[in-house]
Amino acid sequence: MFSIGDLSRRTGVKVPTIRYYEQMGLVAAPERSEGNQRRYSRQELERLAFIRHARDLGFAVEDIRALIELSFHPEQPCGHADKIAQEQLISVREKIAQLKRLETELERIASCCDGKTVGDCYVIRALSDHALCADEHG
Amino acid sequence: MFSIGDLSRRTGVKVPTIRYYEQMGLVAAPERSEGNQRRYSRQELERLAFIRHARDLGFAVEDIRALIELSFHPEQPCGHADKIAQEQLISVREKIAQLKRLETELERIASCCDGKTVGDCYVIRALSDHALCADEHG
DNA sequence: TCTTGAAGCTCTAGTGACTAGAGCAATTAC
DNA sequence: GTAATTGCTCTAGTCACTAGAGCTTCAAGA
Secondary structure, eight states, X not given: OBOHHHHHHXXXXXXXXXXXXXXXXXXXXXXXXXXXXXXXXXHHHHHHHHHHHHHHTTOOHHHXXXXXXXXXXXXXXXXXXXXXXXXXXXXXXXXXXXXXXXXXXXXXXXXXXXXXXXXXXXXXXXHHOGGGOSSOOO | OBOHHHHHHHHXXXXXXXHHHHHHTSSOOOEEOTTSOEEBOHHHHHHHHHHHHHHHTTOOHHHHHHHHHHXXXXXXXXXHHHHHHHHHHHHHHHHHHHHHHHHHHXXXXXXXXXXXXXXXXXXXXXXXXXXXXSSOOO
């Protein structure tokens, strides 16, 4: 049996976050010791590792909830799980595209500043005047 | 003079967000009409456009507050403004790098699933078993 | 001038995914 | 046995808004 601290060290999920997941119903409330401390089984360790991994991949808690539900029904078609993963991939790609536009703009803004004072600082001017932008963003 | 709705249409910042910025002290509390409605000048329109632009570029509200402060002191050296922009650029690049790692992993996970049921779904298996990951992420 | 509907007002609470802190109780190592 | 560490619950805070209730003001047409 693992204490909440053991679980935290083994999964990399912080202790208060584990308790938060329990509150949100992502992990089941575990057994308790005589002194009311949480005691986890290996199964619960694996569940938390699953959640950690999915969170690292950017899945929302609601997505993870759905994936866990699905894993309880191994006989069902897995199209739903695929869909969740595909949507996450699309969302990640959109974020990358957006951030790349910002990167381009910021490079222009941050590299052009050769003024000495705020009065002729390109950073400030560029932010004041959208027309200085090379292309549309945001 | 502009109503809050005019300002919203011209800058693309939503009405409740403008009031929120006022509460946070990012924009000054404007004059009021006899009936207590906000009335903005062109200067305030420009300020809000500045904020909008900076938010689009991913600057935090606190960064924007600092940039606005700086813009009030055009005689000061602009090193601080540059620093804020440079840090934002670094942060954006880090986010891009992280998201690209996720993209790679998600591509692997979401494309490999040729199972018919959840029981042999690669999505679920990959999330359960970090060892299936090609490289470290998160 | 009157009316009506849109736009505005304040205030509170909710979002997501935690994080921090207070004030205790239990466990563990020496 | 005792001291340090870990654990417990509960509340509130984070960020940048967003939603809703319940009310008032404004602007345009009849």
